[in-house]
Amino acid sequence: MEKYHDDNYDASSEGSSSQSEIRSPLQTHWLFYLTLIMNGILTIVIFSLLIWISVIQKRNYDIFEHVPPYKSEIIHTPGIAPPLLGPEFQKHTEVFHRNESFMGEKTKAYPAWHEILHRARHGRVAFESRPGEFFGIGGYHELHCVWLLQQTIDKAINGVVPDEIEADHLYHCAEFLRQSVMCHADNTIERRFEGILGPFSANNTHVCGNWWALMDWADAHKYTGVYLNPTSKLPP
Structure with missing residues (x-):
């Protein structure tokens, strides 16, 4: 084919x-x-x-x-007693910002302040190894003083002048906070922003302790005995 x-x-x-x-x-x-x-x-x-x-x-x-290079060891000052320290908790970073819930007149700011101060009877703790004694916690003492100053601003706006005992308490708080701020010596490098009244620092990231963990620990060691503190001015 x-x-x-x-x-x-x-x-x-x-x-x-x-x-x-x-x-x-x-x-x-x-x-x-x-x-x-x-x-x-x-x-x-x-x-x-x-x-x-x-x-x-x-x-x-x-x-x-x-x-200079950072050194973690603590240098103990001769002639003074060593500190009594509670537990250390994991640190974290946090941005500081304006929180209106803690600002303003007492009736407005009270709920926010109550939330961070009411637990463990305002940071009063006790330990089985020291029967009959109770202790405070530095952070609670500092916040107590800030809260007292907050109330004083509110009173001053309304024309209320503190009496001699209250004034002495305020001076104590201002001095205690001064020493605490200098003791902690926060080394955060803060960015500056231009505002209406000039430059100011805001919205900067800081290294912070864990306040809520400290409150949990304080609750677990809460002092349940009787104490007298007639000028505390803290939220119940």
């Missing part, structure tokens, strides 16, 4: 093969140059990021290069 031969089919097939052979090298060159361009762009981006990171690190180093 004679085999059928289609000249048109052969011609078109040969044409397609020729075009494919011609197109293939062009595609290869195009992909090569595209890959080369993309690699170049990626290299530039990575190089730029490395420069930016080095600039940021250098900037931070410039800020802190004058600070």
Whole structure:
């Protein structure tokens, strides 16, 4: 049997093969140059990021290069008793911001202050190893003083002048807070913002202790005996 031969089919097939052979090298060159361009762009981006990171690190180093290496040991001052310390809890970072719930007149601010001060009878704790005694906690003492000053502002706005006993308590609190602030020596580097009355510090990140964990611990060691503190002025 004679085999059928289609000249048109052969011609078109040969044409397609020729075009494919011609197109293939062009595609290869195009992909090569595209890959080369993309690699170049990626290299530039990575190089730029490395420069930016080095600039940021250098900037931070410039800020802190004058600070001596940190030493964690406590140097005990001769001639004074060692401190009585409660447990240490994991520290965390927190942004300081204006919290209106703690500000303003007493009736408005009372609920927020009550929440952070009422537990463990305002931080009064006792221990089985010291029967018949009770102790306070520094953080509660500090907040007690801030709350007292908060109330005094409210009274002053309404024209109420503290009597001699209250004034002495206020002076004690102001001095106690001064010593506490200087004792803690918060080393946070604060960003400055321009305000209506001049530059001010706000919305800065600080390293903080865990107040809620401290309250839980105080609750577990709460003093349940009788005590007298007629000028406490704390929320019940």
